[in-house]
Amino acid sequence: MPSRSRAVLAALLGLFLVPLFVAPADAAERRSCAKSVKDRDGDCIANTRDRDIDGDRIPNHRDSDMDGDRKRNSRDSDVDGDRVPNARDRQPFGVQVKGTRYGVAAPGRVRIARTTKQAVAGLPRGLRVPRAFLGVVAEDALAETGPAGAPAMPRIAASGVGLLRQTFSWRNIELRPGVLDFSAYDAFVADAARRGIDLLPILFDPPAFRSSAPSGQTRMTYPPASDAAFAMFAAILVARYGPTGSFWSARPDVPRRPIRAWQVWNEPNLKAYWGGKPDAVAYTRMLKTVHRAIRSVDPSATVVTAGLPESRLGDSPRRFLARMYRAGAKGHFQALALNPYATTADGVLEILVAMRRQMNKAKDRAAMWVTEIGWATTGTSSTYDLGEKAHAAVVTQTVALLARNAKRLNLRGVVYYAWRDLPVYEGGRDFWGLHTGLLSQDGTPKPAYRALTSLLRRLAR
Structure with a gap:
């Protein structure tokens, strides 16, 4: 090879082999x-x-x-x-958080935006995403649903948000063995359908008589005692709210908007949501059973894994997913859900790229779905507490960045947590996760709300 060609090849290799993270000095x-x-x-x-x-x-x-x-x-x-x-x-x-700079950048990939204008700079002309690409978690939308609907629902629809991720609590539906009460969820599903909002139910939280939790244990959520019983619960919901659901035929006054995607459990890689001992093999066994049940009722349903967060309070998503694959999970979900909390948009993207690479290595072509992510505006000293100006820029930049990369990641969408700030839980204490809302507790829009609605109008198909 001529010396000039060798030099060019060496230069190219140097470009491609620059590490994403530069290790500390030796x-x-x-x-x-x-x-x-x-x-x-x-x-x-x-x-x-x-x-x-x-x-x-x-x-x-x-x-x-x-x-x-x-x-x-x-x-x-x-x-x-x-x-x-x-x-x-x-x-x-x-770096400065409440001044002109904030966040910690991952090296070289994405420049940290300092304003919402910078956050959307560089978006390709003509980039469009489905309305349901951006969703929110809005606990008050279910809690406040009444005969006239939830007060929050019209505002959510007007914002351009097209999806609500909501726990369909087994505990709150099966009140006694074999006794099911769908009244709250019927009203919620009808309200969302009237507003043209899709739903992503989280199948979660078994009642005490269906749980594997020891008697009197209330500090953690335990997996169901029977995967078959949980699968039956899932199938009943699909038969009610799915494409051929009995709810739609019984309610001709409600616009037909069947639920097509179902999320199986929440964060099983954390101790708090799997009885203190995360177990990817046990979760996979449950997932496979529930997947069969859902698809037996709706063969084209999208079965979504539980969202996997990065946390030291359990297994990492990469390790947990590797164990799921070894247990035979491939082919038993249509979308891998991640809750990739990070301090910056770049950090979120880095997590997703790593997980997509792991899926590709396993020859898994399933989609990805960010089912929970958020930052706080005030209230705590956490690294996720950014202040309102920085919060608006980070939220907007993250949604814009993921919209740009949706095709290469095969990313179904992003769910932001949360729609509105929450009060401190009874007997609990304040923490950053209560201050992540696009609205304050009294419903006042934060800068992030206005920035996101503007972005969604630009991205709307």
């Missing part, structure tokens, strides 16, 4: 700088510019203990270890 280099408050890992890169503050080779946007002090970010009052409390720190995780 040990010799690290010793050349002393560790300090401004340089936690002693790599000669100030924390404000360091994409791995504690030098553990986990990028900040994916590191649940950013400064390496053995305190999870959500409970760390000083997440970057600079001895300035988050509440007074203009740089609580490496």
